[in-house]
Amino acid sequence: MARRKQVYEGKAKILFEGPEPGTLVQYFKDDATAFNAQKKGTITGKGVLNNRISEYLMMRLEEVGVPNHFIRRLNMREQLIRQVEIIPVEVVVRNIAAGSISKRFAIDEGTKLPRTIVEYYYKNDQLGDPLVSEEHITGFGWASIHEIDDMLNMSLRINDFLSGLFLGIGIKLVDFKVEFGRLWHDNGDMQIILADEISPDNCRLWDAKTNDKMDKDRFRRDLGRIEEAYQEVARRLGILPESGPSDVQGPATMQ
Ligand code: TMP
Numbered sequence: 001m002a003r004r005k006q007v008y009e010g011k012a013k014i015l016f017e018g019p020e021p022g023t024l025v026q027y028f029k030d031d032a033t034a035f036n037a038q039k040k041g042t043i044t045g046k047g048v049l050n051n052r053i054s055e056y057l058m059m060r061l062e063e064v065g066v067p068n069h070f071i072r073r074l075n076m077r078e079q080l081i082r083q084v085e086i087i088p089v090e091v092v093v094r095n096i097a098a099g100s101i102s103k104r105f106a107i108d109e110g111t112k113l114p115r116t117i118v119e120y121y122y123k124n125d126q127l128g129d130p131l132v133s134e135e136h137i138t139g140f141g142w143a144s145i146h147e148i149d150d151m152l153n154m155s156l157r158i159n160d161f162l163s164g165l166f167l168g169i170g171i172k173l174v175d176f177k178v179e180f181g182r183l184w185h186d187n188g189d190m191q192i193i194l195a196d197e198i199s200p201d202n203c204r205l206w207d208a209k210t211n212d213k214m215d216k217d218r219f220r221r222d223l224g225r226i227e228e229a230y231q232e233v234a235r236r237l238g239i240l241p242e243s244g245p246s247d248v249q250g251p252a253t254m255q
Contacts, residue, residue, distance in 0.1 A: 004025065005017040011033045012029055012033070012046075012050075013026055013029060013197070018083070022083050023071065023081065024081050024082075024083045025074065026079050026080075026197075027047075027078050028046070028047035028048070028050045028051040028077050028078070029046075030042045030046045032201070034219060035220070036125060036128045037125065039219075039220070041219060043226050043230065045230070046201070046230055049199075049230045049233075050200070050201060050230070051073065051076065051077050051079055052234055053198070053230075053234055054197040054199050055070060055073045055239075057162065057165075057198045058070035060165065061161060061194065061198075064157070066157055066158055066161070066194055067193040067194065068194035068195065069196075084180075084183050084195050086195060087143050087151070087180050087192070088122060088123040089120050089122065089123060089132075089137055089148075089179075090121040090123050090177050090179055091155045091177065091178050092118070092176070092177045093117075093155050093156070093175060093176055093178070094116065094175040095112070095113060096111065096112055096113060096204075096206075097109060097113055098174050098204050099217075116159060118156070119131060120133070120137060122136065122137075150180075154178075154180070155178055158194070159173070159176075162198070166205065169236040170208045170236065171208060172206045172207075174203075174204035176203035177203075179195050180192050180193065181195040200215040200229065200230050203215055204217060205233060214230075215229065215233075
């Protein structure tokens with residue numbers, strides 16, 4: 001296979017130039033990091049599972065009117081996406097207290113929040129993705145007030161839809177992080193769309209009956225059975241790859 005030009009490498013994914021202008025190939029790695037990459041490891045088969053899980057969730061979200069970058073899955077670890085200009089703001093939506101909000105406000109993990117709480121973090125590894133306010137986002141020019149509005153509205157719709165979808169398969173959507181990008185249309189119009197991925201890497205998913213963690217917290221907190229947890233999410237969504245998550249080889253694009 002012809003070598004494709006790599007345009008970006010993140011902690012869990014690599015982006016390559018796509019076959020047509022305005023497209024990219026998003027490759028899912030098995031690499032996992034936590035605590036701003038101070039903790040590093042691999043979760044065997046994670047890339048294959050996250051590629052499928054993100055494909056499925058993005059397709060379902062498109063159907064309910066949440067525009068996103070997903071075009072189609074190419075193979076076990078790669079999907080074709082629309083190229084966008086990523087807005088450097090991570091939007092976190094929380095339904096139940098866990099992780100940093102539990103620490104910051106001394107709320108027991110598992111406490112239902114009085115209402116859904118949305119937070120913004122500045123996407124900057126060197127600074128450790130600090131929590132920011134709308135004032136920071138507009139003041140420093142990372143996004144306009146209208147763009148924040150679009151991101152907030154879409155995040156709440158994503159939360160409503162995914163909360164129901166996961167509850168239907170016995171999973172509580174505790175919280176999640178999403179990223180958005182600017183897509184320019186040929187007529188010069190700009191649209192904010194959902195980008196990146198939605199997977200157990202950036203959601204907290206708890207079994208509705210047992211509260212067992214089925215997400216990256218198993219890696220962050222050394223809870224074991226990480227691969228099984230990701231597989232179980234895919235299994236309940238009905239999308240476990242036919243051949244199982246056995247593709248642990250390097251990407252075809254990099255050979
Ligand atoms: P937090 O409780 O650590 O702030 O995480 C909130 C949610 O955001 C949780 O579902 C995990 C996700 N997340 C990311 O996707 N990337 C990150 O870098 C961090 C810190 C959290």
